[in-house]
Amino acid sequence: MLVAWAVAAVLTLIGWSTADGERQPDDLWLLVVLLAIPGLIGLAVAWGIGSVASRQRNRERA
Incomplete structure (x- = not known):
């Protein structure tokens, strides 16, 4: 998961730095939010996966 977020963050930074004026966020906070969203989703x-796996282990033990 950390690797996926790091790749998304790097791609966002590369896209942000190479884009022309229309696509660049005007505010640093917008860039921070764009970098945080992939991490939060991950x-x-x-x-969710850990919760489901934990429930299945508890059912198998019972």
């Missing part, structure tokens, strides 16, 4: 997916 955390949500990892938490």
Whole structure:
């Protein structure tokens, strides 16, 4: 998951730095949000997968 976020962050930074004026965020906070979104999505997916796996292990033990 961390690798996927790092790749997304690097691609966002590369796209942001090479884009012409229309696509570049005018505000640094927008760039931070664009970098945080892939990480938050990855955390949500990892938490969901871990929750499902934990429930299945608990069912097998019972």
